[in-house]
Amino acid sequence: MTDVYESDTLLDQYLRFHYSAYEDYFPHDFDMRKAFNFPVRCAIEGPDYDLLKANELALDVGCSVGRSSFELSKYFSSVVGIDFSHSFINAALELKNKGECVVHSADESANKSEGSVRLDASMIKERVHFESGDAQDLREDLGCFDLVIACNLICRLPQPLKFLDRLPQLVKPGGQLFMTTPFTWLEEYTPKENWLSNETGDSFQGLSNALDSSFKLLKCWDMPFLIRDHSRKFQFSIAQASRWQRLKC
Numbered sequence: 001m002t003d004v005y006e007s008d009t010l011l012d013q014y015l016r017f018h019y020s021a022y023e024d025y026f027p028h029d030f031d032m033r034k035a036f037n038f039p040v041r042c043a044i045e046g047p048d049y050d051l052l053k054a055n056e057l058a059l060d061v062g063c064s065v066g067r068s069s070f071e072l073s074k075y076f077s078s079v080v081g082i083d084f085s086h087s088f089i090n091a092a093l094e095l096k097n098k099g100e101c102v103v104h105s106a107d108e109s110a111n112k113s114e115g116s117v118r119l120d121a122s123m124i125k126e127r128v129h130f131e132s133g134d135a136q137d138l139r140e141d142l143g144c145f146d147l148v149i150a151c152n153l154i155c156r157l158p159q160p161l162k163f164l165d166r167l168p169q170l171v172k173p174g175g176q177l178f179m180t181t182p183f184t185w186l187e188e189y190t191p192k193e194n195w196l197s198n199e200t201g202d203s204f205q206g207l208s209n210a211l212d213s214s215f216k217l218l219k220c221w222d223m224p225f226l227i228r229d230h231s232r233k234f235q236f237s238i239a240q241a242s243r244w245q246r247l248k249c
């Protein structure tokens with residue numbers, strides 16, 4: 001049996017957990033409620049709607065179960081949501097077609113109760129199209145969009161640069177790109193040699209290096225989010241959000 005509590009990572013984590021000063025341990029003053037509704041906030045706060053020339057086509061890469069895509073339907077006449085997971089895309093389609101989807105909530109680890117989540121009537125679901133696909137190998141005829149969003153996707157890709165290199169083709173000149181990422185690099189998703197932090201030790205610098213020749217950085221900020229494991233355990237993360245404008249050729 002391997003004892004995870006013998007690893008250096010957990011040793012460091014617990015030394016910090018037991019002995020760090022608050023300001024050093026958590027140098028943020030977020031109200032936990034602000035970490036709620038992340039996919040909605042991505043759609044509303046991510047793009048600068050005043051700067052967008054057209055609100056026709058939006059693309060949500062790594063859309064998961066679709067909430068940001070549905071939210072974007074209030075602003076764009078057509079939204080494409082793409083994800084690698086068939087079960088996520090099936091759930092998004094069920095929400096589109098039936099307006100609701102069964103969900104199981106863990107009360108305490110193993111105990112689960114069944115309920116449902118619903119799509120509220122303000123979403124214009126006819127405008128949203130979901131498909132499964134690989135962000136690193138998107139179909140050639142996908143087209144060109146006024147807005148592309150990719151939220152918490154890049155540190156889940158084996159080859160983030162393959163996706164980033166495709167972005168200039170996907171965003172119309174003057175159009176916008178909105179990305180968030182907590183930069184949680186893990187070898188189970190991304191081989192170490194492909195981490196964007198490699199060259200400078202700073203992942204955002206690596207991201208900027210990949211985008212700089214085709215995009216201008218408009219804004220960069222922190223976006224907290226909260227994922228529920230069970231009623232007594234939540235994952236709190238702070239994604240780095242960045243809004244970019246595609247340079248005119």
Ligand SMILES: C[S@@+](CC[C@H](N)C(=O)[O-])C[C@H]1O[C@@H](n2cnc3c(N)ncnc32)[C@H](O)[C@@H]1O
Pocket residue numbers: 039061062063064065082083084085088133134135136150151152153156157
């Ligand atoms: C951390 S989740 C973020 C989902 C969603 N954007 C959000 O903010 O809640 C990462 C998502 O990326 C998807 N994903 C992982 N690898 C992918 C790939 N190669 N192509 C497309 N989607 C991928 C996963 O299925 C998952 O839905």
